[in-house]
Structures are given as structure tokens and as C-alpha cells.
Amino acid sequence: MTRPAPRPGILEISPYVGGESGVPGIAEPIVLSSNESALGPSPKVVAALQAHASLVHRYPDGGSVALRDAIGAANNLDPARIVCGNGSDELLSLLAQIFSGPGDEVLYSEYGFLMYKISALAVGATPLSAPETNFRSDIDSLLGKVTEKTKILFLANPNNPTGTYLTADELERLRDGLRDDILLVIDAAYAEFMSERDFDAGAALVDKYENVVMTRTFSKLYALAGLRLGWAYAPAWIVDLLNRVRGPFNVTAAAQVAGVAALSDPKFYEAARVHNDTWRPWLSAELEALGLKVVPGFANFVLVRFETAGVAEGALNALKLGGILVRAMAGYGLPDALRITVGRAEDNQLLVASLRAFLDGVTNKKAAPNKVGHKIVGPAS
Numbered sequence: 001m002t003r004p005a006p007r008p009g010i011l012e013i014s015p016y017v018g019g020e021s022g023v024p025g026i027a028e029p030i031v032l033s034s035n036e037s038a039l040g041p042s043p044k045v046v047a048a049l050q051a052h053a054s055l056v057h058r059y060p061d062g063g064s065v066a067l068r069d070a071i072g073a074a075n076n077l078d079p080a081r082i083v084c085g086n087g088s089d090e091l092l093s094l095l096a097q098i099f100s101g102p103g104d105e106v107l108y109s110e111y112g113f114l115m116y117k118i119s120a121l122a123v124g125a126t127p128l129s130a131p132e133t134n135f136r137s138d139i140d141s142l143l144g145k146v147t148e149k150t151k152i153l154f155l156a157n158p159n160n161p162t163g164t165y166l167t168a169d170e171l172e173r174l175r176d177g178l179r180d181d182i183l184l185v186i187d188a189a190y191a192e193f194m195s196e197r198d199f200d201a202g203a204a205l206v207d208k209y210e211n212v213v214m215t216r217t218f219s220k221l222y223a224l225a226g227l228r229l230g231w232a233y234a235p236a237w238i239v240d241l242l243n244r245v246r247g248p249f250n251v252t253a254a255a256q257v258a259g260v261a262a263l264s265d266p267k268f269y270e271a272a273r274v275h276n277d278t279w280r281p282w283l284s285a286e287l288e289a290l291g292l293k294v295v296p297g298f299a300n301f302v303l304v305r306f307e308t309a310g311v312a313e314g315a316l317n318a319l320k321l322g323g324i325l326v327r328a329m330a331g332y333g334l335p336d337a338l339r340i341t342v343g344r345a346e347d348n349q350l351l352v353a354s355l356r357a358f359l360d361g362v363t364n365k366k367a368a369p370n371k372v373g374h375k376i377v378g379p380a381s
């Protein structure tokens with residue numbers, strides 16, 4: 001029997017597996033597996049969505065005009081050069097679709113965000129990764145992998161899952177090392193968490209060059225992951241291309257309303273950023289104090305490495321039994337690591353106490369105790 005065949009590459013895709021969000025028998029697990037916001041959305045977002053509820057029979061504004069205006073005003077960017085998407089994932093996929101196909105190569109760094117490989121395979125292009133140095137994208141290694149077939153270089157900055165970033169100067173060196181006919185996509189999903197002086201989300205490079213696009217998301221600091229809202233800032237000619245291929249109503253009206261409301265509450269999100277700035281270093285220090293290796297990273301998560309893949313898996317399972325979900329990293333080629341999202345104060349404290357209990361159990365060669373008996377002191381706030 002014959003049946004329609006998928007295009008080459010499609011069956012090579014291992015479907016993206018998101019972070020777990022449920023534990024059987026536990027009503028409200030602590031979810032630290034998907035780099036979602038610890039503090040949730042602003043009350044202004046909730047009110048705007050409630051007010052919008054009776055209007056869902058209406059199609060969205062296909063141009064996301066009010067939202068693009070708000071994004072432009074908040075980031076000091078020209079709204080005409082912004083395209084909104086159904087999450088930044090959609091925009092990454094559209095860029096792969098526009099600029100690459102069978103016979104082309106799509107480049108990213110060794111532990112780069114998994115969607116780059118998936119987006120390349122989905123359009124029949126060949127994904128290629130370049131080794132990192134100390135869990136950091138390596139410019140020379142990336143440039144060394146460029147061939148005449150390279151069409152796109154995707155770079156998450158800071159990267160997920162490593163949390164490391166390239167400085168503004170390094171980004172420019174990377175761009176300068178690329179041919180002008182290769183698209184550099186700077187995926188700055190975690191830019192809102194960054195206050196390092198040498199960091200730039202990428203808008204300056206977009207303004208300066210014709211082959212650079214920056215993508216952003218409302219899923220992380222702005223806590224709208226469930227609504228799916230991202231945006232790209234691009235040269236006008238790429239904006240035109242994205243607008244040709246995207247769906248006419250790719251961003252829901254609810255997402256647009258929520259995005260505008262989120263941007264109207266900078267105070268709330270500044271508090272969320274400060275929370276992250278307080279608790280990520282605390283989490284790193286506590287995990288190191290447990291004898292674990294933490295990749296020195298940024299954003300709203302930590303990548304922590306265990307003695308062996310078996311211990312990492314044991315820790316994942318022990319945490320899950322206690323109702324705490326973190327992310328396994330085998331899919332990224334890091335089976336000895338777990339990625340842990342910064343949570344609320346009490347989540348972070350319970351996580352550390354639970355890991356300590358598990359590791360004590362490993363050391364003592366006996367089952368990890370179930371009870372958490374430690375009083376953990378948080379950072380001065």
C-alpha cells in the first residue's frame with residue numbers, strides 16, 4: 001500500500017519534549033522545568049484578559065498594531081520593523097522556512113536551543129552544530145563550521161540550557177566573520193533578565209546590518225508562556241518576508257491584549273527581574289555548596305552537573321517524588337546535568353533541601369529520606 005510520504009528530514013525530527021508539568025497524585029507540583037516566570041503575570045494582564053473574555057468571537061488584528069506600538073515604545077524600536085509571532089518559536093521556524101531548505105545548512109552551537117535543529121529539519125535543511133568551550137558558544141568554532149551551504153546561524157543569547165552569553169562585542173565579531181548572505185538570528189529570549197553592561201540583546205546589530213534578526217519572547221520575564229507571544233526585530237526587507245509567510249492571524253487577540261497590558265506594568269516586571277537577580281545566585285551558591293558543578297550562567301535558570309548521569313537521573317526522580325519538577329538534559333547531550341528554573345523563594349529553598357537530602361542518601365549509600373528537615377535561609381532581600 002502506498003501513502004503520501006513526508007519530505008526528507010521530517011522523520012529525523014525527535015519531537016520537542018517540553019518540561020514536565022504534572023506529577024501523579026500531587027495536586028500542585030513545584031514546576032521548575034520550563035523556565036517559566038517564578039512570579040506569574042502582572043495583575044494588569046489578568047484584568048485585561050478577563051475584560052477580553054467576551055470578545056473571543058472576534059478575529060485578532062492581523063497586524064498586531066497596538067502591540068507592536070507598545071513593544072516599540074517599551075524598547076525604543078520602530079514598530080514597523082517588528083513582527084509578532086505565536087511564540088518566538090514560530091518566528092524561528094518561519095525564518096528557517098524563508099531562508100533555508102534542502103541542500104542548505106543551518107548552524108548553531110553545541111548546546112544551542114533544541115528548536116534550531118527541529119526548524120532546520122522541518123524544512124529539509126541540514127542542521128549542524130559547532131562545539132562550545134566551557135558551555136559557552138565559541139565564535140571561532142561557529143565560524144569554522146561555515147560552508148558555502150550555510151544559510152542561517154541561530155544563536156541563543158543568553159543560551160538555553162547553559163545560561164551563558166556572548167558580549168555585544170563578541171556578537172559583532174561573530175557577525176563580521178559571517179558572509180553577508182548568511183542570516184544571523186540572535187534569539188534573545190532571556191534578554192529581559194540581563195543587566196550586565198557588556199550585554200546587548202541585538203537591536204543595535206539589526207540596525208547596522210541587513211543580515212541580522214533579533215527574536216524575543218513574552219514567555220519568560222513577562223510570564224505569558226501559555227498565551228504564545230513572541231516578536232522579531234528585523235531589517236525592513238526581512239519584515240516584508242515574514243509578513244508574507246506568517247498566518248494572517250498568527251497572534252491571538254488574547255495574546256495581543258495581554259502583551260499590551262504586560263508592557264503597561266514595568267514596575268511589576270522589574271520586581272520579577274530583581275527576584276531573579278536575588279535567587280539565581282543564591283541557588284547557584286547553594287547547589288555548589290552541595291558539591292555540584294553549576295555552569296556560571298545568567299537568565300532565569302541554572303544548569304547543574306552531577307557526578308554521573310545516573311546520579312542526575314536519581315536526583316530528577318527523587319525531586320519528582322517530592323513534587324518538584326526540573327528538566328532532564330539528555331536531549332541536549334548532557335545526561336549528567338539538570339536544568340532548574342528559578343522559582344518562588346519557598347520553591348528554591350525546598351529544592352535545595354530536597355537535593356541535599358537526596359545527595360546525603362547517595363553518599364550514605366541508602367535511600368534518600370523523604371522528609372525535608374532543614375531550615376534553609378534565603379538571601380537577604
Ligand SMILES: Cc1ncc(COP(=O)(O)O)c(C=O)c1O
Pocket residue numbers: 034035086087088089090113156157158159160187189216217218219225228229230
Ligand atoms: C532560547 C529560547 N528561544 C526561544 C524559546 C521559545 O520561546 P517562545 O515561548 O516564545 O516560543 C525558548 C523557550 O524556552 C528559549 O529558551
